[in-house]
Amino acid sequence: MRLEEGFPCYRTLHKMGAEAGDNVVLVNPSEIVELMKLVLEGKLITLAEICKQVARQYGTKACCTLTSGIFVMTAANASEEAANRGIDLQIPYWRTLKIGGYLNDKYPGGIESHKRLLEGEGHVVIGKGNGARVKGFEAKLFIF
Numbered sequence: 001m002r003l004e005e006g007f008p009c010y011r012t013l014h015k016m017g018a019e020a021g022d023n024v025v026l027v028n029p030s031e032i033v034e035l036m037k038l039v040l041e042g043k044l045i046t047l048a049e050i051c052k053q054v055a056r057q058y059g060t061k062a063c064c065t066l067t068s069g070i071f072v073m074t075a076a077n078a079s080e081e082a083a084n085r086g087i088d089l090q091i092p093y094w095r096t097l098k099i100g101g102y103l104n105d106k107y108p109g110g111i112e113s114h115k116r117l118l119e120g121e122g123h124v125v126i127g128k129g130n131g132a133r134v135k136g137f138e139a140k141l142f143i144f
Contacts, residue, residue, distance in 0.1 A: 001026065009066040012099070016048065022061035027054045032071040035144070039095040041121050043142040044134060047072060048099045053144045065099070072096050073106045080108035094118055101137035105130055 003013060003024045010020075018024060035053060039045045047069055054063040076093035083089075094117035098104055103114040103125065111132050115125045124135040134140070 003062065007064075009064050012065045013062045016051070016062055016065075018062035024062045024064060025054060025058040025060045026064050026067055027071070029071040029074065031057075032068055033075045033091060036072065036075060036091055036093060036096050038144070039092060039142045041092070041095075042140065044095050044097055044101075044123070044137050044140045045142045046097045046099055046101060046137070049141060049144070050096070056144075069098075073104065076104070076107045095121075095142075097134060097137060101133040102130070103132045103134075 001024060003010065003018050003020055003022045005020050007013070007024075013024060031054060032050060035050050036045070047065055050072070051063040051065050051068050054068070055061060072093070075091050076096075079089045079091040079093055093107065094114055096104075103111050103118070105111050105114075107114045111129060115132060118125055118134060123137075123140070125132050126135045127133055
């Protein structure tokens with residue numbers, strides 16, 4: 001689809017280099033989950049890197065960060081729901097950060113749970129509430 005100024009994530013995509021009229025992709029949720037599963041312990045990924053990878057795979061300028069973010073959150077909640085039923089979906093969702101390295105308040109248990117999971121893998125979280133982010137996350141980014 002072509003990016004238009006009224007598109008829900010236009011501002012974010014524009015900041016990432018996409019312009020009105022550029023092709024963008026609305027990704028399938030299973031593709032987001034497969035990318036999240038690639039991130040090994042000690043590494044991190046942000047929604048921006050996921051979207052850049054999806055865009056590369058489709059040969060487009062960008063991928064919709066809004067729908068991708070919804071799919072990331074849905075995968076996290078599905079993973080926790082399955083775990084509560086004794087099923088391991090093997091989605092290390094806590095390694096996926098918001099753009100800018102921020103923790104995701106929409107993950108199961110909110111910011112505090114996300115922080116605990118990240119610190120359990122040796123990451124240092126700075127800030128509080130919606131301002132919490134992983135210190136030096138850029139150096140720990142998973143490279144596709």
